[in-house]
Amino acid sequence: MMEITPEMIVTVGGMSASIITSFAMVRSKLQQVEVELKEAQTRLAQLDTRLDRNDTQTDLVGQRLSVISGMMDPTNRERLHRELERMKAEVAHLRRDVDVLQHMHNGKHKAIRDD
Secondary structure, three states: OOOOOHHHHHHHHHHHHHHHHHHHHHHHHHHHHHHHHHHHHHHHHHHHHHHHHHHHHHHHHHHHHHHHHHHOOHHHHHHHHHHHHHHHHHHHHHHHHHHHHHHHOOOOOOOOOOO
């Protein structure tokens, strides 16, 4: 069997101290990495929230643009313009009819006798 010498004890002690020191350093570094990971996850969640808001706003702008482009469509604009012209012509015609009716009426209302 082997004899335990003071040199072996010192060597084993040194190795133990080295292992314990390495363990402490790894543990400290691991804690630091965990903190950085939590910060990265928080930033990622914030970016995800911002991206969702941007997507919502982009969709909203797209819908508004679609409505406006539909309103400004040349075919639609031409149809609306023709309807407006038709209404103007009808109003002018009705105005002439009213003028004729007003001209026929002398503005006097004679009393009607009951017999």
